[in-house]
Every structure is written in C-alpha cells, then in structure tokens.
Amino acid sequence: MRLKNIGYRYEKRWVLKGIDLDLRAGEILGILGPNGSGKSTLLKIMDGVLKPQEGEVTVRNKPFHGYKRSAFAREVAMVSQENTFRFSFTSLEVVLMGRFPHLKRMQFEGSGDIDIAVNSLRATEALEFAGRSIHDLSEGEKQRVFIARALAQEPKVILLDEPTSFLDLKFKRDIFMLISSLCCEKGLSVALVSHDIDLVAQYCHRLIMLKHGNIYASGDPYKVITSTNIEDVYGCPVLVDSHPLSGRPRVNLV
Amino acid sequence: MIERYRAKIITPSKVITLSITMLAMLVLVIVTSLVLGTADVSFKDILDIILGNTPQDDPIRLIIFRIRLPRILLAGLVGFALSLGGVVFQAILRNPLADPFVLGVSSGSAFGAVLAMILGFGFGLGIPLMSFAGALFTIYLVMMIGARNIGVESSTILLTGVIINAFFTAIIMFFISVSADDRLHTMLFWLYGDLSQSRYTQLFIIAPIVLIASIVLYGFSKDLNIITTGEENAAQLGVEVEMIKKASLIIVSLIMGLVVAFSGLIGFVGLIVPHLARMAFHSDHRLLIPVASIGGAIFLIAADTLARTIVSPSELPVGVITAFLGAPFFIILLKKRGSQWTRS
16 A cells, blocks of 8 residues: 555645655554544545545555445454444444445355454454443443454455554553464554554564654664654653663653 | 354345245234224125125125225325335434424424415326425425434424424415315314225325335435444445435425325334334345335224214324324333333
C-alpha cells in the first residue's frame, strides 16, 4: 500500500498535508502523534472511508477508486473504535461478517467460510466465546473478536485504530503479541494508531510521528522515539532510556 | 467442536423451514378470522365453499368472498408491509425503537394522502402517489435532523419523530376541520386505521408491489446486518452503504405510502412484531425479514378480527387495537432496555 502526497481538509482547515507513506509486506507500522495531529484521519484515508482532496492511495499499484468497495475490503481490513452493536450477534456471527466481501448478494456462508471464521477466532484466542453474544464480552474480548473478523476478511493489510485503549495491561500485551505473530506467520502488513508509545516502540518495525498533519519523523523506533522529538511533538518534557530486556526506547515522564 | 458452531449458523433450509411454518400459521389465522364475525359462519361452511358444495348466491358465500376475505387479505398485506418497514428502519437507523408510525413517516404519508383528497386528485393513483411522496419527504426530514448522530442518541431520532408526527397530525386535523366535506367521518375513521374499505382492486395493486419490495429488501439482508454495527464499519467490510440506505428507504417509503393510502394510520405493528421476532429468533435479517413480515400479517389479521368482533355489531378502527397494545409495549421497552438491545 502506498500513499502519495495525501492532503485532507475539513472545510478550510488542512488536517493532513503532503503525506507520503509506504506500507511494506509483513511490517508493523506505528502511527504516533498527539490528539488532533491527524492520526485517525490518516487511518481512515488508508481505509478508504475518507477521500483525500489531494494525492492518492494505491494498493498493489491500483488506485483506491479503481476498486469496488467489496474488492477493497478483500485487500484492507480495519479494526476501528466504532463498534456500536445495537442488536445482538454472537461472536461467531460477527466474525462471519468478515466474509461479506467474499460472498455474492444472495449467498449464505458455506462451510469453507465457517472454517475460516473458526480459525480466525482460534488465532485470536477467542474461540471459547464464539457462541456468546457480543454484548456479554469484556472490552478485551471484543477487541479479539474484531481482530478475528479482520482476519476472516483475508486481507493483505490490517489497520488498527487504538487497538489497546480500554484494555488492561495483560490484554494490551496480548494484543500486541498477537499482531506481531500474525505479521510474522501470515506476512500481513499492519498499520496502527496508538497512544501507547512504549508498546509501539516495543513491537513496531517502523514508526511515523505526526505533528499538525505533517510527518515530523519517521524510521525505526530508535530514530523516532527520542526525547527531543517527543518534547517537540507532544510538548511535554520526557526522559527516554532503553528497555532493560529488549533495548527498545522507553519513555519516562519527568 | 466446529460441528457445534456449524449447527448454529443460518442456512437457506432453516430460513425456508421457518418461513413455511409461519405461512402455515398465517393460513390457520386466516381461516379462523373467516369464521369469526357478526354473521355466524362455521368451519364446515368454509370447507363446503372450498369443496365447491355451496351455490353461487349463498349468503354465507357472499359474506366470505365480498366482505371478510378482502378485508383479511388487506390486513395481512398491510401488517406484512408495516412490519417489513419496521425491520428496515430499525436496521438503517440502528435503533430498535424505530417504526414507521413512531418516526412520523405514517403521518407524513397520511398528510400527503389528505392533501391529494383536498386538491381533488380522487381515489385513483393520486392518493397513493401523494402518500408515497409524503412518506419519502418525512424520511428525508428524519434523516436530516437525526442524521448527525444516528444510533448514538436514540432519543434524538424518537423526539424528531414525535415532533413530525404532532405537526402533520395538526395539519391533517386542520384540513378536516375547515373542509365541509361529508367524507369527514370516513376520514377520521381512516386516520385511526381502517381496513373495512378493502376492495380486490386495491389488493391487486398492493400485493405485487409489497411482494417485489420484500424480495429486493431480502436481497439487502446481509448488508443490513452489517449496517446495524456501524456505517463506517459496514463500508470497510465492503457494503455499499449509501446505495443500500437510499434504495431501502425509497422502497420502504413506497410501501408505506401504499399502505397508508389504503388503510390509514396503524401504529406500532412495525415495532411489536419485529421485536418479538428478534426475541424469539434472531437479529440476522435473513431470518428476521421473512419471520417478522409474515408475523406482521398474522398480527394485524388477528388485531383486525378483534376490532370487528369486540364491539359487534359495531366495530373499532384497527389502529385503536394496535395502539392499545403497542403503546404500553413501547413504554416497557423504553424503560427496561433503553436503546440497547440484548437478546434475552
């Protein structure tokens, strides 16, 4: 997936300007930045929900507008924060919704689709609550179901918007471990937006840091997460040292 | 392990089996309603008619074919359409409390019909067409006013509906009051839902349209499932959200327009029946659409039979019965569950 010179504005205010970005196969890209820096907007553009006024998103060298909505959904899946279940569906049914772009209008899910859904649930360790209503799950469990749904789409790219908000420490770690293993094993590309700088530094291969809708810094975590960058972008004094085990950068508030 | 999950998945055969069961119940209810009424008719009379043992001019035969059957069939079609409309509204607005009546779409449609009568478009296609225009206009209004946070704040949508309802009802009442027409009484009766004016010609107009509409909407059922979980989500999963929303709202306006033109304002059918169907079966529209629609037909036939027998030989507008049952039902839902829907 490639983004070329993306610009997006709400009314007259440019939220994103001149964004160039490549997402390579099998990598985890972390998108950092303070509130209002355009992170979520960028993700929505990558996902085709928002149309940029400038520039172009291409997936496998084909521009977004060359895809039908369902064909695009077979390439790119999104795990968003917008999940308002007004009606009750079981986890398995939610994951089966991920098969939608693969089915014809009047076609019902076949046994092949059920196998894919069950395997996706197994991959996110959510199979045990396959039969339970989505309403009865905790936030962490729901997040696993939504990631399973994204997997059931069998995409090449998965986008995650704040996958670890609302989650406790253990689930945060579990979700990132899961994302890492998916990238390794299935060659998926992942782009995620997060406020958890430490976790992102720990698990992402590459980071970009946004400030006022521009890419302020990009590269590997060592290069991006420095006390000067963070002070500049977040406007908050910090001390960056390294994680005692992995050696990845770690942010301490001062 | 996997087999257990496989057994729970919705398949075409499950949908067909359940639909046929519901249709069998519908036939049972129709036959029972044919028997009930001011004039005495027995099951044996009906059997005789079916077997062709009754002469053409037999009074019982006339009562059944001229009076009861067309009325029952109209009630069935209207109930079917109202319930179908309720299901689709609930999905698109992501609100289990939405229903054509509650949202003001029925009264908007009635306003169109009344306007047609006053402007003298007669009882040809003028009234249904204006009624359709009224329904479409009201849906547009509801979507405009409530569009910003649809589903997020269900009370906004419901409040919008209440206001639209009050406004159109006031206009209709104004028209009725100022016009010196003798049709005043019929119109008032019609406002509360009246199925007694049923003619076979009306049925021939409504039946094919409702049938085609339901088939098209059934084709949208997987899309509707996903739209209930959020529009951005749905777009991401490959649903053509805008197209589905527009197409289904236009189709629903069309059938609401027809239904209101021929039967007046019958409230709450689109709320009660889909609700019970969800409770008993499922949120999946592939099952919900047929079950709720046929259930709507059964419900309204039963309600109308009650309306014409309860104060026999006089009769009530059927809307009185449905509102009598529906309003408390609505309050209980609002109080117990708020806007959140959980399968019990």
